[in-house]
Amino acid sequence: MYLSAWVAVLLGSVIELPLASAFLIDHWNTVPATTHSSHISHHCFSYSSYNVLRQLGDANACLSANSVWQYLDNLQVRSPSCRKEIQKYLADKYAKTSQSNDGCVCNARTALVDHEIYRIKNGSIFDCRDHSHSSAYSNIDSTLFSNIKRHGCKNHVYLWHRLENVAEFCSSAHRCVDCQQDLIVRASLQYPSTNSDPCVCSKVEPSTTPSTRHPTTKTTTTQRPLTRAPTTSTTLAPTISRHFVCDKRSVVEFIALEQHTAHPKASPCDPSSGGSDDAYVLASCNATSPITWRRGQNVMADCESHTHLIPGFTPISTFAQVNYDALGSQSGVFLECFNSGFKMAVQKCNGVPEIVHVEHGAFINNPRNYYAIVTN
Structure with a gap:
């Protein structure tokens, strides 16, 4: 087909072009110019999920906590050591950051439904959740799964230090369970993609703060355009x-x-x-x-x-x-x-x-x- 004819077709229906969305994350294999840790395994940058999580931290971006599981599970399958490395990196980065000052706001885009964390055969949920010396597993289970309606949506910052505190459970000298892996597998089955996550997080709009911080009579005339903006946004x-x-x-x-x-x-x-x-x-x-x-x-x-x-x-x-x-x-x-x-x-x-x-x-x-x- 001549170029001019092809362009004419495209002008009539741009969406017929081949799309790159399926490869957008898989080809995001970039090494950040700077790092925050001296213990970096550079081979981990060959994994797209590692880079997504790394960029999430480097950019201080917003992402619902339950949209993180898909990347952790992908790393667990390909390189458990890289999964642990990125967890540690993000846990250290956000050690002193709380949900109230992470710059993100999270809301439910579909109805929040309380449910048990996903059950799998040969799992260790009772050992990890109920018998482990650490309460981190049960805390995550309650906040993101069984009592999500009460706790509401959480940004990814909520997750990292709690996930690091999920301890290994050993019932005897011969049997120990990686409870972090157990939790990641269950959570990723419940939320295999961002589309399955009922929550969405985004940056707080700084433009909304002046009208809430200065409600005095003196400033009402200057703030009137802000309050009327939705009706004149056309x-x-x-x-x-x-x-x-x-x-x-x-x-x-x-x-x-x-x-x-x-x-x-x-x-x-x-x-x-x-x-x-x-x-x-x-x-x-x-x-x-x-x-x-x-x-x-x-x-x-x-x-x-x-x-x-x-x-x-x-x-x-x-x-x-x-x-x-x-x-x-x-x-x-x-x-x-x-x-x-x-x-x-x-x-x-x-x-x-x-x-x-x-x-x-x-x-x-x-x-x-x-x-x-x-x-x-």
């Missing part, structure tokens, strides 16, 4: 359309050509930090220099609303803070929403433009970390 759509719109043909042609896209104003892109190359956004859209980019409307919040103020072919990016930081961020072109995420076009560092699903995972794989790109 004004955001013209702003996006006027300043941040991508050329549909350019977006698709760059994908069809399968060539790396460059731009003189692009930020340096380091493959070892993950993320994507913002040159693709600059070449496809009328966005200004990345140093002017600011966080706009949240993409998933818009997908879940009835207004859909963010149109297709709008430039978006992950934002850890209000201002854009290219290191480790993933910028691209928003295409459309689906049930649990959205589709976007991106160009990975040293890669070529492609379409990916953003559905679940840590930071760049978490759809709730994406916002429309705006400027002051």
Whole structure:
């Protein structure tokens, strides 16, 4: 098929392009530039699950505690030593961090249901939960499983030091049980994927704090726009359309050509930090220099609303803070929403433009970390 004909087909139905979502986490095998521990087994970076958990800590990202089990179980099967190493790393990192100051808010996206932790044949739940000298196993069981309705959703920070405290149980000199492994296997059977997790966690929006901290009469006139923002939020759509719109043909042609896209104003892109190359956004859209980019409307919040103020072919990016930081961020072109995420076009560092699903995972794989790109 001639290129022009293929592009015409793509312009009519962008979603027919091959998707990279299945490989987004599996190919995230990057070694962080800095480490927080002198005891690092570098072969562990060859495991995608290790890298997901490592990036979760390095980026101080938000992720529901029960979405962690799938990665721990994957590591347990491939390398128990790497599983223990990443647990120790995260337990040390968050030793003095509590749920109240981890910068995340967790909510139930489906009804929370109390249930027993998953039962398996030849398991050791009674030894580990009821007879071990440590109460950590039963604490996790109660909080995340049997009494989850009372405890509510928890960010991953809750888990790490408690999991480290799950002790091995030895009934005699000849039989000992790895209770951490027992717990991980059961939990991963209960929550095999992020989609099976009833909870979702995201960064706390700093913009909500001024209205709650300064409720005085003197400031009510300046805060009135904040309280009225939901009813006038439709004004955001013209702003996006006027300043941040991508050329549909350019977006698709760059994908069809399968060539790396460059731009003189692009930020340096380091493959070892993950993320994507913002040159693709600059070449496809009328966005200004990345140093002017600011966080706009949240993409998933818009997908879940009835207004859909963010149109297709709008430039978006992950934002850890209000201002854009290219290191480790993933910028691209928003295409459309689906049930649990959205589709976007991106160009990975040293890669070529492609379409990916953003559905679940840590930071760049978490759809709730994406916002429309705006400027002051």
